[in-house]
Amino acid sequence: METVQLGQTDIRVTPLGIGTWAWGDKLFWDYGNTYGEAEIRKAFEASLEGEISFFDTAEVYGLGESESLIGRLMKETGRSPQIATKYFPVPWRIKPETVSEAITNSLNRLQVDYIELYQIHQPVSFLMSQETLLNTLADEVTRGRIQSIGVSNYSAQQMRKAHEILANKGIPLAVNQVKYSLLSRKIEVNGILETARELGITILAYSPLAQGLLTGKYTSVNAPTGARKLSPEFGREGLRKIAPVISRLKRIADQYKKTPSQVALNWLICQGVIPIPGAKTAKQAKDNAGALGWSLKQEDVDDLEEVTRPWLS
Numbered sequence: 536m537e538t539v540q541l542g543q544t545d546i547r548v549t550p551l552g553i554g555t556w557a558w559g560d561k562l563f564w565d566y567g568n569t570y571g572e573a574e575i576r577k578a579f580e581a582s583l584e585g586e587i588s589f590f591d592t593a594e595v596y597g598l599g600e601s602e603s604l605i606g607r608l609m610k611e612t613g614r615s616p617q618i619a620t621k622y623f624p625v626p627w628r629i630k631p632e633t634v635s636e637a638i639t640n641s642l643n644r645l646q647v648d649y650i651e652l653y654q655i656h657q658p659v660s661f662l663m664s665q666e667t668l669l670n671t672l673a674d675e676v677t678r679g680r681i682q683s684i685g686v687s688n689y690s691a692q693q694m695r696k697a698h699e700i701l702a703n704k705g706i707p708l709a710v711n712q713v714k715y716s717l718l719s720r721k722i723e724v725n726g727i728l729e730t731a732r733e734l735g736i737t738i739l740a741y742s743p744l745a746q747g748l749l750t751g752k753y754t755s756v757n758a759p760t761g762a763r764k765l766s767p768e769f770g771r772e773g774l775r776k777i778a779p780v781i782s783r784l785k786r787i788a789d790q791y792k793k794t795p796s797q798v799a800l801n802w803l804i805c806q807g808v809i810p811i812p813g814a815k816t817a818k819q820a821k822d823n824a825g826a827l828g829w830s831l832k833q834e835d836v837d838d839l840e841e842v843t844r845p846w847l848s
Contacts, residue, residue, distance in 0.1 A: 536586040536827065539809065542709035543735045544683045546651055548617050550804050551827055552589035553582050553820070554741055554811040558604050559597025566597065570815050572604065579608045581817035583616065585824025591712070591739065591811045593621035593656055594641055602644035610646050618645060619652035619710075619739075621687060622672075629662040631671040638680055654685035654712060658693045665693075666700055673704040685710035685739070691726030698734050708736055715740035715808060717780060717799055717843045718748060724847050732807075740803050743810035749799040751781045783842045787835050793825060798839075800826035805836050 538547035557564040558575050582590075592601045602620060609615055622637050641650065653672060658665075675681045686697050689711050698708040711731055715722050715738065722728045722738070731738050744750055745768070753774060768777075784795035791798065796812075800823065803810040814820040831839075 536588075540737070541652060541683060542685075542737045543707035544709050546617070546683055546709070548589040548651075548809070549587050549827070550809060551587055551800060551823060552591050552619070552739070552809055552811040553578075553587055553823065554813045555590055555592045555601045555605065556596050557813050557815050558592070559600025561597065564815070566600075574816050575604055576608060577817035578814040578820040579605075580612065581820035582814060582824065583612075583614055585821055586827065587820070587824055588616040589619070589809075589811075590616050591619040591741075593623070593654075594637060594644075595621075595623050595656065599640070599644055602641055606644050606646035615647075617651045618647065619654060619685070620645070620650055621654040621656040621712075623656045624659050624661065624663065624668065626661040631663075631667060631674075633663075634668060634671045635675065638675055642680065649679055650681045652683050652685050652709060653681040654687050654710065655689075655697075656687050658686065658689045665697065669697055669700045670704065673701060673706050676706055683707075683709040685712060687712035687739075687741075689713075689727075691730040694727065694730055694736065695734065698736065708734070710737045710739050710809075712739035712741055712811075714742050715803065715810075716743045716745045716749060717784075717802060717839060718745040718777065718846045720843060720847045728806075738808040740808045740810045743800055743803050743812050744796055748777060749781075749784065749795060751785060751795040780839075780842055783839060787831070787838065790835075791829070791831075793829075794822055796822050797826040798831065798835075801829070801831050802836060802839050805831055 536549055539550050540547050560566050590605060592605055620641050672684045684701060686694060694711050701708050713722055713727060784798050788795045788798045800810050800812060812823050814823055
């Protein structure tokens with residue numbers, strides 16, 4: 536499988552990863568009721584069989600359960616994919632030692648000696664400055680406990696500042712993980728995508744399928760369950776608004792003998808970013824893998840860009 540470089544680091548990963556927010560999360564995703572560890576195991580194995588070997592998690596996903604699940608699955612299967620996880624800057628973390636403790640806890644849950652990509656989950660600063668946090672992470676790179684540093688949900692200006700702080704330590708800022716899909720294209724106009732390209736920072740695209748809207752499976756008579764049913768995007772008017780996008784996706788998908796999801800993910804890959812869709816089942820994991828190994832024609836990339844322009848703002 537072709538790999539892509541994470542920013543200006545020496546790390547290379549698959550062009551598509553798996554986001555694991557739903558692995559162990561009971562609040563939003565209803566883990567333990569509608570699906571559980573058995574389904575996650577199958578999704579993990581199917582992803583690897585589909586040559587996807589990059590998994591993104593966070594210490595707050597399932598309050599650590601997502602990391603623990605991945606750790607158990609790696610140990611039980613003997614497979615060692617590349618892992619990205621995240622640090623959450625809560626107010627009571629005020630000293631550099633608390634950052635190192637968070638890394639230790641993630642390493643223990645994941646049952647690994649180092650983490651390929653360690654990201655700051657949100658650009659908030661309470662009693663610890665960005666300079667202190669990023670310099671501490673740079674020291675952890677030197678220690679070898681993390682191999683690269685990323686940020687998440689950072690604006691163009693915040694990303695540039697983080698890049699500058701790390702550059703003074705001789706370490707590149709590898710990624711900025713942000714919301715990006717055909718139905719969420721703001722990073723194309725607010726400077727994030729342009730700045731990332733200028734500085735050589737990779738964009739990781741979370742919610743690349745707009746939490747399932749781009750799969751085409753939801754209609755006014757087939758609404759989602761759980762917390763998503765409360766979102767206006769999944770209501771009758773929201774689904775009516777995206778109907779032209781879904782129609783275009785299905786038409787293009789038929790031409791390539793692919794699914795609408797696979798076309799939507801491939802469109803992101805064509806933008807030079809790494810999408811990280813979720814996968815709660817083997818079926819979803821296999822569908823994700825079907826976005827790899829081929830590429831949309833430019834005319835189809837342009838077609839999808841045109842129909843989704845209302846989502847630039």
